[in-house]
Amino acid sequence: MARIELEVPPDENRGPRWSLLVKVAGAILSVLVVAFLIARITVISPHKSLFTLEDVTLYGFNVSNSPILITSEFQVTITSRNPNSHFGMYYESLDTYATYQGQQVTSRTAVPDMYEGRESTSIWTMFISGTSVPVAPHVGVALNRDWVINRLVVIMIKLDGQVKWKLGVIAKGSYHITVKCPAYIPFGTNGTGIYVGNNAIKYQLLQRCGVNFSR
Structure with a gap:
């Protein structure tokens, strides 16, 4: 075939x-x-980061009268923890500064941009200061009462900036973040600080901070 x-x-x-x-x-x-x-x-809605004011080192805090001027210098240590198991966090354009009775008493200090991975913790160490910052008369009266009589001054350490959530290769839109950390600074014989140098006193605070996100 x-x-x-x-x-x-x-x-x-x-x-x-x-x-x-x-x-x-x-x-x-x-x-x-x-x-x-x-x-x-x-x-899946991401959760806010958790911020804690670990300590404040006070290098100087002086008040002058007529007019009322505040000169101060701090070093603050703040930890932030990202509790999300799926989302990373981008922090951008952050500034830190201090207020007393709602009035800013230091200059703004820029904080470097940072990425915080999933379920990770970051440590922020920042210097903030102000020289001869004028305050309103009623603020001066409150400060004199807290400093001289109560021997306890509450300084609010603030962070302002932008944050983005990251999932994989996608970054969710930018939000404004505001962090408020109350620093309870005792003066006089009731002070609980530790001297760490010439006229420098370190206060261990471990104070939880308030966190707010907004558009």
């Missing part, structure tokens, strides 16, 4: 068609992954 052999010519278009198919499949997969991440961000 005669054997018949058939020769099928190669498909010259198979290579380009296969390459196009791979590109289309890759594009579809990328769109699906991005859609999944966006849906996950929408469904």
